[in-house]
Every structure is written in C-alpha cells, then in structure tokens.
Amino acid sequence: MLENWVVMPTCLPLVQRRCHTCASERFRANGKFRVNAHHKLLDAWLLVLCAACGETAKLTVLERMNARFVPPGLLTRLHDNDPVLAAELLQDPVVRRRNRIALDWDDAWRLDTGGSDHLDREVIDVTVHFAARIPVRPVRLIAEGCGLSRAEVERLIAEGRVVSAVRLSGKLSGDFSFTLKR
Numbered sequence: 001m002l003e004n005w006v007v008m009p010t011c012l013p014l015v016q017r018r019c020h021t022c023a024s025e026r027f028r029a030n031g032k033f034r035v036n037a038h039h040k041l042l043d044a045w046l047l048v049l050c051a052a053c054g055e056t057a058k059l060t061v062l063e064r065m066n067a068r069f070v071p072p073g074l075l076t077r078l079h080d081n082d083p084v085l086a087a088e089l090l091q092d093p094v095v096r097r098r099n100r101i102a103l104d105w106d107d108a109w110r111l112d113t114g115g116s117d118h119l120d121r122e123v124i125d126v127t128v129h130f131a132a133r134i135p136v137r138p139v140r141l142i143a144e145g146c147g148l149s150r151a152e153v154e155r156l157i158a159e160g161r162v163v164s165a166v167r168l169s170g171k172l173s174g175d176f177s178f179t180l181k182r
Contacts, residue, residue: 014104024052031083
C-alpha cells in the first residue's frame with residue numbers, strides 16, 4: 001500500500017542576511033510590507049526584523065514599477081500585509097537573488113505521515129510531497145517518518161533495502177518516492 005507523506009511549513013523561515021547594526025546573520029519575516037509611490041512608479045518591500053537587535057531591513061519586491069503594470073490583486077495583498085504572499089515571495093528565486101538572501105528552514109517545517117500504522121509492515125512504499133520548497137535531507141525524513149535513527153537509515157540504503165529513483169544523499173526540495181524493505 002502506498003503511503004503519502006507531506007513536508008509542510010509551520011512558520012516563515014528565517015532570512016540569512018547580515019545586519020548592518022549588530023552583524024547578526026538572521027532576520028525574521030513577519031509578513032509586513034511597505035509600499036511607496038513616486039508619482040506613477042511604485043516600490044514595495046517585505047520588512048524583516050533582525051533576530052538579535054530588532055533592526056528593520058527591507059527586501060525589495062517591486063522597484064520603480066509603473067503602477068499600471070502592477071496587478072490590482074497583488075497591490076491589495078501588499079496593502080493587507082498578506083502572510084501567504086510573504087511566504088510566496090520568500091520562496092521566489094528572483095526575490096532571493098535580487099536581495100542576496102538565503103532561507104534557514106530549521107524548525108520551520110514538519111513531516112505529516114498520516115499516522116504510524118505503516119511502521120510494522122515489511123515493505124513500505126512512500127511518496128513524499130513538499131508543500132513548499134523546503135530543502136531537507138531524505139535520510140532525515142525517512143528516519144523521522146519510520147522511527148529509525150539516521151545511521152540506521154544510511155545502513156539500510158547501503159544494504160539496498162531503501163531504494164529510490166532519486167539520490168538520497170544531500171538535500172531535496174522536490175517530491176520523491178522510496179521503498180523500504182525491512
């Protein structure tokens with residue numbers, strides 16, 4: 001029987017960027033935006049707070065964009081400080097590259113396995129779906145979902161008892177499947 005696991009975010013990830021005030025490397029995004037108009041041109045920023053000193057930094061979302069070309073729905077979401085929009089923008093590679101930031105997903109996600117009834121079976125077929133682009137080591141997911149240690153999962157992979165079409169070393173942020181034979 002095929003099991004479906006889901007890796008889902010529990011909160012917004014920390015933003016990795018150097019603070020100009022205290023030289024900290026972590027910022028918290030709280031979903032607040034600032035929109036500024038220069039005649040017909042709009043600027044929009046996602047505001048983030050330094051985790052150490054509380055200093056505010058701005059991540060550029062829109063820069064000198066003609067108001068006519070900004071979708072009205074986007075503008076409404078910016079004005080309403082939509083937290084879902086903040087999550088979408090933090091995962092957008094263009095926004096991350098423009099602002100030279102990386103995301104720290106530690107303690108910002110959870111694995112939903114749908115219960116523990118699969119733990120006693122000899123063969124488990126699992127499909128892992130990512131609700132957001134969260135980079136996680138598959139070994140960690142398999143260990144957490146099956147109640148095993150990471151070392152034991154690595155041993156099972158080496159013995160060929162955990163098989164997958166994708167490479168299970170390193171980090172993944174896209175859907176994958178695996179089979180565990182006990």
